[in-house]
Amino acid sequence: MSYIGIVVLTVFGANALLSYGFALCPLARVRGLVSLSALLALVFANALAAALLWGLRTLVLRPAGLESLDLLLFVLLAVPVVKVLFRALARESGFFMRLSAAADEILVSSIVFGIALVSARSGYSLPEALVASASSGLGYWMAIDLLGALRERLELSDLPRAFRGAPAILISAGLMAMALMGIDAIFVRNLAG
Amino acid sequence: MSERRAPFVPNPVLGGLLGICPLVAAANTLANGFVLGVGAALSVALLALALPSIYAFVPDRLRAPSSLALSAAFALLIGTAVEAFSPVTARGLGVYLPLLAVNCVSLQALRRGPPNSDHGNLDGARRIGNASLLVEALGYAAAATLIGALRELAGAGTLSLPLPAGQSFLLSLADESPAPLFAAPAGGFILLGSLAALYRIATRGRGRKKA
Numbered sequence: 001m002s003y004i005g006i007v008v009l010t011v012f013g014a015n016a017l018l019s020y021g022f023a024l025c026p027l028a029r030v031r032g033l034v035s036l037s038a039l040l041a042l043v044f045a046n047a048l049a050a051a052l053l054w055g056l057r058t059l060v061l062r063p064a065g066l067e068s069l070d071l072l073l074f075v076l077l078a079v080p081v082v083k084v085l086f087r088a089l090a091r092e093s094g095f096f097m098r099l100s101a102a103a104d105e106i107l108v109s110s111i112v113f114g115i116a117l118v119s120a121r122s123g124y125s126l127p128e129a130l131v132a133s134a135s136s137g138l139g140y141w142m143a144i145d146l147l148g149a150l151r152e153r154l155e156l157s158d159l160p161r162a163f164r165g166a167p168a169i170l171i172s173a174g175l176m177a178m179a180l181m182g183i184d185a186i187f188v189r190n191l192a193g
Numbered sequence: 194m195s196e197r198r199a200p201f202v203p204n205p206v207l208g209g210l211l212g213i214c215p216l217v218a219a220a221n222t223l224a225n226g227f228v229l230g231v232g233a234a235l236s237v238a239l240l241a242l243a244l245p246s247i248y249a250f251v252p253d254r255l256r257a258p259s260s261l262a263l264s265a266a267f268a269l270l271i272g273t274a275v276e277a278f279s280p281v282t283a284r285g286l287g288v289y290l291p292l293l294a295v296n297c298v299s300l301q302a303l304r305r306g307p308p309n310s311d312h313g314n315l316d317g318a319r320r321i322g323n324a325s326l327l328v329e330a331l332g333y334a335a336a337a338t339l340i341g342a343l344r345e346l347a348g349a350g351t352l353s354l355p356l357p358a359g360q361s362f363l364l365s366l367a368d369e370s371p372a373p374l375f376a377a378p379a380g381g382f383i384l385l386g387s388l389a390a391l392y393r394i395a396t397r398g399r400g401r402k403k404a
Binding site: 018019020021022023024025027068069070071072074075076079080109110113114117118121160161162163166167168169170171173174175177178181 | 210211212213214215216217218219258261262265266268269272273288291292294295296297300374377378379380381382383385386387389390391393394397
């Protein structure tokens with residue numbers, strides 16, 4: 001699949017939040033737009049973690065026939081490496097300091113782990129895995145931003161009391177996921193190669 | 194302080210929306226929901242047993258990474274057991290089995306760490322803390338099984354459970370799929386949102402009685 005196809009697929013059809021359900025817990029309290037530094041931290045952390053896991057699986061675990069140990073090695077090696085890298089960058093500039101603070105929270109969540117595992121297990125090459133994981137972060141940001149904006153509007157509407165807040169957001173997420181269900185790999189391959 | 198709670202109230206899934214990621218995406222059969230729920234409960238139980246040792250012997254700086262590595266090791270063990278018992282279920286759950294390591298219910302156990310007591314009664318505090326964690330984990334397992342069963346019933350019109358030696362239990366309640374949407378994540382979101390609203394209605398009286 002072309003790089004544009006991978007981006008379209010991971011942002012829409014295989015959206016990290018609406019299709020894989022990664023990192024849904026913030027959904028209960030999300031409101032308004034998510035900051036740019038959180039988005040960039042998410043994209044960088046995802047790309048770095050996916051690249052490290054891809055390297056571990058392809059260069060170390062697959063030749064040894066130990067691919068099932070990927071998560072354990074990922075926790076032991078990749079998470080500390082990404083943390084150290086973010087902290088080193090944070091010393092260089094204030095911008096990266098904000099990213100590092102956001103990344104610390106994101107790093108130990110199902111989104112970074114899940115996207116890294118999905119990218120590494122999908123049979124992508126390294127550049128493809130990098131593009132897929134970075135655009136998955138973008139897709140997650142898009143979905144959580146849309147749902148945050150939707151929540152603000154839902155708070156103004158006259159919903160039954162039991163549905164106010166998280167239940168209404170979950171049902172809205174379901175409707176949004178239904179809208180994106182048609183964008184699958186075959187559709188994207190026909191559209192973008 | 195003694196705290197009396199009805200079993201599974203507040204429920205971490207339906208009341209707190211904790212650990213709902215795999216339930217929305219992968220718990221689309223009774224077997225998947227059961228395995229995810231029991232796997233998470235088992236992981237929390239093992240963490241509750243192992244965390245005091247980590248906190249006793251591992252230096253402060255290394256506690257968080259070593260607890261996370263321990264959680265990943267438990268997820269790996271549970272994944273291997275599921276793979277051996279029912280490879281079909283393990284394949285159906287895909288990345289969600291290793292992701293038990295960072296399930297919000299397990300992460301909550303990791304963040305809390307072993308309970309401390311200001312009154313010197315460490316064993317008592319530990320027992321209450323572990324019991325409350327385990328009740329929460331059992332509530333998670335019950336909700337995950339319920340969601341898996343409802344999604345399979347609505348999505349495929351069946352209820353199935355893998356049994357040892359490659360056998361399986363299958364109860365067919367409809368000739369064709371009543372609403373295949375519920376097998377997809379979109380249906381998972383809609384069902385979970387509806388169940389969360391029903392749970393609120395069912396537990397509203399309790400809050401008022403307490404007040």
